[in-house]
Amino acid sequence: MIDTHCHLQEDYRDVLLRAFANGVHHVFNICISVEDIERGLKIVEEFPTVYPVAGIHPCHAHEVEKGHFEWVVELAEQKKIIAIGESGLDLHHSLDHLDIQKEYFKKHIELANDLNLPLSIHCRNAYQELMDFTAKYPVKKGILHCFAGDETVAKWALEHGYILSFSGVVTFKNALKMQQIAAQTPLDSLIIETDAPWLAPDPYRGKKNEPAYIPFILKKIASLKGLSENQVQNEIFSTCKKLFGF
Numbered sequence: 001m002i003d004t005h006c007h008l009q010e011d012y013r014d015v016l017l018r019a020f021a022n023g024v025h026h027v028f029n030i031c032i033s034v035e036d037i038e039r040g041l042k043i044v045e046e047f048p049t050v051y052p053v054a055g056i057h058p059c060h061a062h063e064v065e066k067g068h069f070e071w072v073v074e075l076a077e078q079k080k081i082i083a084i085g086e087s088g089l090d091l092h093h094s095l096d097h098l099d100i101q102k103e104y105f106k107k108h109i110e111l112a113n114d115l116n117l118p119l120s121i122h123c124r125n126a127y128q129e130l131m132d133f134t135a136k137y138p139v140k141k142g143i144l145h146c147f148a149g150d151e152t153v154a155k156w157a158l159e160h161g162y163i164l165s166f167s168g169v170v171t172f173k174n175a176l177k178m179q180q181i182a183a184q185t186p187l188d189s190l191i192i193e194t195d196a197p198w199l200a201p202d203p204y205r206g207k208k209n210e211p212a213y214i215p216f217i218l219k220k221i222a223s224l225k226g227l228s229e230n231q232v233q234n235e236i237f238s239t240c241k242k243l244f245g246f
Contacts, residue, residue, distance in 0.1 A: 002026040002240055003211040005145050005193035012043055019211035027211050030086055032057040034065050055085040058122055061104040062097040076115050082244045084112040085120025086145055092125040106137055113140045118243050120145045127153045146195050154181045158189055165191045168201030171220045183224040187235045192217045
């Protein structure tokens, strides 16, 4: 199994050992700060299947550390990260900095496109802005991380070749619309993630999340689609191999 999006912290060793024990052997570690990148490069040396992804989160675009984005570019060019991100637009946490978010989002799109790398896209309360922006600056390989859009957004995303990534939210009892979208999303356009340490799935909702909980998300997707967990797992892994090239 694979967790395509999590944020490993100082307790990464124990967290990863629990994940491996639960059959989650590939983890994509999203590094959104200089400290994250330093830790991510250390982690992959110890655990070669825990791949770093680096970028600047839109909520921090207005307070970027000097040299941060330049380091992301360098790592991408040296093939030390397997994707760019997460980057995008956020009108929930960061209403006052949309112009700066767009500036960095454009840089991330250009970098990912130039190097033919996947781009992990963060979008919260800004799907119309995302659709408008990417009409001007198309994304070659886009993943809508932690997808929370409606049916219209899902249709647009799939028509434009995006991959929809579903988090533990899809396991929540009140997430009926998201469950319907997940059920209707073609299996080769769907991946799963924890976004740990946030958004733990049922039965751990409200607690600290970790990659070891991926099986709960996998089980829910399989149930929604009426397929075996093994079939869904294999298809997601195949999609990730093609998309990320690990």
